[in-house]
Amino acid sequence: MADERKLAYVMAFNEAVKQQMEADPNVFCAGEDIGAFGGVFGTFGGLQARFGADRVVDTPISEQAIVGLGVGAAVTGLRPIVDLMFMDFICVALDQIVNQAAKLKYMFGGDAVLPLTITTAGGGGLSAAAQHSQSLEALLCHIPGLKVVMPSNPYDMKGLMTACIQENNPTVMIKHKRLLGMTGHVPEESYSIPLGKGNILRPGKDVSIVAYARMANEALVAAEELAKDGIDCEIIDPRTLQPLDTDLIVSSVKKTNHAVVVHEAVRFGGLGGEIASQIQELAFDYLDAPVTRIGAPFSPVPFSPALEQHYIPNAKTIVQGVRDVMARV
Amino acid sequence: MDLSVDVQLDLHRRMVRIRLFEEAAGRLAESNRLPGFLHLYVGEEAVAAGVCGALNDDDHITSTHRGHGHLVAKGGDFNRMMAELMGKATGYCKGKGGSMHISDTSLGMLGANGIVGAGSPIAVGAAFANRYRGRGQVAVAFFGDGSTNIGAFHEAANMACALHLPIVFACENNEYGEFTPRDKTMAITDIVDRAAGYGMPGVIVDGMDVIAVHEAAVEAVERARSGGGPSLIEAKTYRFYNHHGVQNLGLKYRSDDEVAMWKQRDPIFTLEDRMIENKAATRDQFDAIWAELRADIDTAIAFADESPYPTPDQIMVGVYTSMTGAQ
Numbered sequence: 097m098a099d100e101r102k103l104a105y106v107m108a109f110n111e112a113v114k115q116q117m118e119a120d121p122n123v124f125c126a127g128e129d130i131g132a133f134g135g136v137f138g139t140f141g142g143l144q145a146r147f148g149a150d151r152v153v154d155t156p157i158s159e160q161a162i163v164g165l166g167v168g169a170a171v172t173g174l175r176p177i178v179d180l181m182f183m184d185f186i187c188v189a190l191d192q193i194v195n196q197a198a199k200l201k202y203m204f205g206g207d208a209v210l211p212l213t214i215t216t217a218g219g220g221g222l223s224a225a226a227q228h229s230q231s232l233e234a235l236l237c238h239i240p241g242l243k244v245v246m247p248s249n250p251y252d253m254k255g256l257m258t259a260c261i262q263e264n265n266p267t268v269m270i271k272h273k274r275l276l277g278m279t280g281h282v283p284e285e286s287y288s289i290p291l292g293k294g295n296i297l298r299p300g301k302d303v304s305i306v307a308y309a310r311m312a313n314e315a316l317v318a319a320e321e322l323a324k325d326g327i328d329c330e331i332i333d334p335r336t337l338q339p340l341d342t343d344l345i346v347s348s349v350k351k352t353n354h355a356v357v358v359h360e361a362v363r364f365g366g367l368g369g370e371i372a373s374q375i376q377e378l379a380f381d382y383l384d385a386p387v388t389r390i391g392a393p394f395s396p397v398p399f400s401p402a403l404e405q406h407y408i409p410n411a412k413t414i415v416q417g418v419r420d421v422m423a424r425v
Numbered sequence: 426m427d428l429s430v431d432v433q434l435d436l437h438r439r440m441v442r443i444r445l446f447e448e449a450a451g452r453l454a455e456s457n458r459l460p461g462f463l464h465l466y467v468g469e470e471a472v473a474a475g476v477c478g479a480l481n482d483d484d485h486i487t488s489t490h491r492g493h494g495h496l497v498a499k500g501g502d503f504n505r506m507m508a509e510l511m512g513k514a515t516g517y518c519k520g521k522g523g524s525m526h527i528s529d530t531s532l533g534m535l536g537a538n539g540i541v542g543a544g545s546p547i548a549v550g551a552a553f554a555n556r557y558r559g560r561g562q563v564a565v566a567f568f569g570d571g572s573t574n575i576g577a578f579h580e581a582a583n584m585a586c587a588l589h590l591p592i593v594f595a596c597e598n599n600e601y602g603e604f605t606p607r608d609k610t611m612a613i614t615d616i617v618d619r620a621a622g623y624g625m626p627g628v629i630v631d632g633m634d635v636i637a638v639h640e641a642a643v644e645a646v647e648r649a650r651s652g653g654g655p656s657l658i659e660a661k662t663y664r665f666y667n668h669h670g671v672q673n674l675g676l677k678y679r680s681d682d683e684v685a686m687w688k689q690r691d692p693i694f695t696l697e698d699r700m701i702e703n704k705a706a707t708r709d710q711f712d713a714i715w716a717e718l719r720a721d722i723d724t725a726i727a728f729a730d731e732s733p734y735p736t737p738d739q740i741m742v743g744v745y746t747s748m749t750g751a752q
């Protein structure tokens with residue numbers, strides 16, 4: 097049965113790109129090793145063979161010019177998908193992302209249209225060390241003009257990637273490297289998930305866990321563990337981080353009266369701070385305990401697995417965080 | 426220039442040390458004993474050895490993601506290197522950096538680097554500091570062909586020339602950036618063509634010939650040291666293994682014939698053959714060198730194996746010189 101079909105996260109990305117390229121001749125892709133090689137994570141596999149080297153372009157190692165290519169092509173009428181192999185490399189292209197892509201429309205008095213999608217891969221857990229493991233989403237979410245998505249499963253990946261490509265504003269699609277092989281139900285036909293719409297991954301009544309990307313999956317594991325103790329977790333996956341589905345988060349917290357926010361990024365200055373503030377501003381009277389944030393310690397990502405396994409939050413740390421919040425009642 | 430037998434043997438030793446370290450790392454990676462990415466330098470030994478052989482201990486180098494060879498050539502300690510690759514507390518970076526960030530500031534090795542192109546501007550800074558202090562030290566930036574497509578390289582080259590700094594840009598042109606051939610990502614064949622645009626001399630050398638690399642390096646280093654400013658050396662070379670990991674044949678982006686062709690020009694065996702032919706050394710002598718250095722590798726693996734992993738309380742150590750503030 098077609099709707100039973102399972103697909104890996106990486107192939108859900110690939111299929112979204114393929115379908116949008118079929119639907120719209122203005123869509124093209126550019127990035128390092130994405131053409132003949134299909135991308136170092138296989139994300140663009142088979143696309144050059146199908147659409148040709150003019151539409152799936154191997155670029156030099158030139159992150160700044162890659163994003164610039166996307167900005168210039170978008171503002172002159174194409175619908176580019178530009179790939180930065182690792183999220184850490186956005187730093188090399190930050191001017192084009194932050195000062196150009198995000199701001200042209202506004203600075204031009206609203207005239208410019210930038211249907212640009214920047215794709216990249218974030219997250220740790222591969223002993224890839226401090227320059228290949230970061231979660232820098234908070235940096236991007238802080239920039240007016242950008243939209244930022246971080247899917248936690250194959251279904252969301254395809255729907256969000258489709259939405260990003262169809263979106264008329266610059267978007268950043270952050271794949272999680274550790275989720276690439278995750279399989280799940282993905283419909284064959286094209287569909288999109290509206291940007292800014294979160295998802296209740298697991299309904300519950302005792303505590304709201306807000307978590308995205310790989311941490312949403314860790315939260316699901318934690319919830320099973322906590323259920324054994326009679327703690328019923330509701331897991332909210334915002335899916336899009338900018339714009340953030342504050343309504344969904346707040347309505348959940350109003351129901352559960354407890355909130356834990358989890359991300360893989362460094363805790364200090366991470367998106368968890370923003371989410372916790374929103375909850376505090378909009379649902380203060382409903383809270384039975386302070387909002388807890390779970391994130392990485394304030395250090396670069398360490399190389400050694402002996403350190404990294406303690407650095408990245410996981411189901412265990414989430415269980416502990418939830419227990420702490422419940423204990424403070 | 427006629428190199429003394431001692432210098433030739435020194436270059437040979439540096440190359441063999443690199444080869445043995447890299448082959449050992451490759452074997453460990455194959456049996457899943459090394460975490461993370463591994464970019465092997467095998468095939469390119471003549472470049473690091475030839476250039477570092479022209480440097481003093483207190484000269485500086487910056488490196489790339491393919492950095493083990495540079496550290497070995499600068500005198501890196503096998504034990505601490507192997508321990509770092511395994512993520513052990515006794516490693517060069519205490520397990521914090523791994524293969525891609527291996528470094529030894531006391532040897533002037535300012536780090537392998539995970540960001541392509543990022544080493545060159547840092548070498549410019551080291552060259553600036555070296556001139557500033559006036560102790561006659563120079564800096565060398567090692568970088569790949571692919572990295573000359575990134576802005577950082579161009580800014581570094583231009584600034585070095587504008588400030589007339591004591592620096593050598595040493596390019597390892599192995600014809601590929603990851604899985605994409607050079608001719609798809611630049612419209613020139615020779616990286617050396619870029620040098621003229623910044624006003625520095627540049628030479629192409631056979632990167633499989635350590636003597637040729639060394640002679641070019643000696644000239645460029647002397648120029649830098651004596652106030653003559655930057656130069657660029659382009660060494661035509663080849664990596665015998667895949668971009669990362671240990672596969673070498675059956676790769677879809679390059680042919681096995683091409684690999685075989687380059688392997689015939691193995692920089693170490695080429696030098697050995699030539700030295701034997703010139704009666705500068707004997708096969709027995711070389712065999713003894715390999716055996717001696719192999720034993721060092723075995724010691725290093727044992728050292729790394731027996732070393733402890735860093736404990737979780739080390740995560741926050743070394744972020745700042747003294748820890749204050751955020752948590």
Ligand SMILES: Cc1ncc(C[n+]2csc(CCOP(=O)(O)OP(=O)(O)O)c2C)c(N)n1
Pocket residue numbers: 128157159181185188489490491539540541542568569570571572573597599601602603668
């Ligand atoms: C800024 C940046 N972009 C992309 C990468 C991914 N990457 C790692 S090595 C590499 C190829 C580098 O090619 P080259 O400079 O020729 O060095 P080689 O690997 O051939 O030694 C790429 C694209 C990176 N590490 N940093």
Ligand SMILES: [Mg+2]
Pocket residue numbers: 569570571597598599600601602603
């Ligand atoms: Mg190269």
